[in-house]
Amino acid sequence: MTIADMVRVLNAKVLRGGDKLDTPVFTACCSDLMSDVLAFVDEKTVLITGLTNPHVIRTSEMLDLKCLVFVRGKIPTEDILDSAEEQGLVVITTKMTAFSACGLLYDMGLRGVPVPTAWDAEGN
Amino acid sequence: MEELFRISYPVAAADYSSAGKASADIKRRLKQLGVGGDVLRRVAVASYEVELNLVIHSEGGELCLTVFPGAVQLVSSDVGPGIPDLDMAMREGYSTANEEARSLGFGAGMGLPNMKRNSDEFDIKSKVGTGTTITMRFNLSA
Numbered sequence A: 001m002t003i004a005d006m007v008r009v010l011n012a013k014v015l016r017g018g019d020k021l022d023t024p025v026f027t028a029c030c031s032d033l034m035s036d037v038l039a040f041v042d043e044k045t046v047l048i049t050g051l052t053n054p055h056v057i058r059t060s061e062m063l064d065l066k067c068l069v070f071v072r073g074k075i076p077t078e079d080i081l082d083s084a085e086e087q088g089l090v091v092i093t094t095k096m097t098a099f100s101a102c103g104l105l106y107d108m109g110l111r112g113v114p115v116p117t118a119w120d121a122e123g124n
Numbered sequence B: 001m002e003e004l005f006r007i008s009y010p011v012a013a014a015d016y017s018s019a020g021k022a023s024a025d026i027k028r029r030l031k032q033l034g035v036g037g038d039v040l041r042r043v044a045v046a047s048y049e050v051e052l053n054l055v056i057h058s059e060g061g062e063l064c065l066t067v068f069p070g071a072v073q074l075v076s077s078d079v080g081p082g083i084p085d086l087d088m089a090m091r092e093g094y095s096t097a098n099e100e101a102r103s104l105g106f107g108a109g110m111g112l113p114n115m116k117r118n119s120d121e122f123d124i125k126s127k128v129g130t131g132t133t134i135t136m137r138f139n140l141s142a
Helices: A003-009 A036-042 A053-065 A080-087 A099-105 A118-122 B020-033 B035-055 B099-103 B111-118
Strands: A011-015 A029-030 A046-049 A068-070 A088-092 B005-011 B061-067 B073-078 B121-127 B131-140
Touching: A003 A068, A003 A088, A003 A099, A011 A080, A029 A099, A036 A053, A036 B035, A036 B111, A046 A053, A046 A099, A053 A068, A053 A080, A053 B020, A053 B035, A080 A088, B005 B020, B005 B035, B020 B035, B020 B061, B035 B061, B035 B073, B035 B111, B035 B131, B111 B121, B111 B131
Parallel strands: A029 A046, A046 A068, A068 A088
Antiparallel strands: A011 A088, B005 B061, B061 B073, B073 B131, B121 B131
16 A cells, blocks of 8 residues: 555645655554654654654654554644655654554554564563 | 764653754764765664654753774663563664654554664663663664
8 A cells, every 4th residue: 555545545645755655554553652653663664643843743753654644633833744744754643542543544554663562681 | 982072962752853863963973974875774774763852751861972993882861751561662663752753654553663773783771760772772883
């Protein structure tokens, strides 16, 4: 699927990067905890989040993420969006909750990025 | 070893809005120097984590990038307060971050372990009342 498919399924509004909607996507992660995203995500993926501070964009920049999905209709400030655009990130917003957005995207074939869990470290 | 490039960035304590700017610049400069792929991502993540740590925990410090022919080195040094228990600090999930850092999505106790995981060599020295120095090296594949 492509980012354009995500926009359609989530009934989302494209905030930045409208020229890159044909980018293919295979995986996603959903988190408001940037510490976890930085620690566990190591592929160019999609981040679904309810956090709209500048560190979401900086985290995305460090990890070369492809697309940011803001849920519950959240929209970051213009300067944050501009810095996302500078990096070539696609930014979209949907009125859906994170739970519903993830469910619909999973149903469409998007899968979670493989991440180690706390259980792995304990050998469970 | 011969230094090809060196740059230092001052990092102010509690300057949450600027946190990450040095790391973004480091990433851009390394990219210009032809560093890419997995190693660039690892340097960027470790740099951002260590820069955040300077902002969240230190009383101010600096982040220094040095590029050698076969490696990239990041050194973070601060003027305090120092870490009383390094073993605890290196543990995943252990954090002394304040509410402001947590509200921004950080302070989950992943920073130091994540720096260690992303770097090829990791060294941390800390003395309470003096400060902390973290040295990380990343090997560049030929």
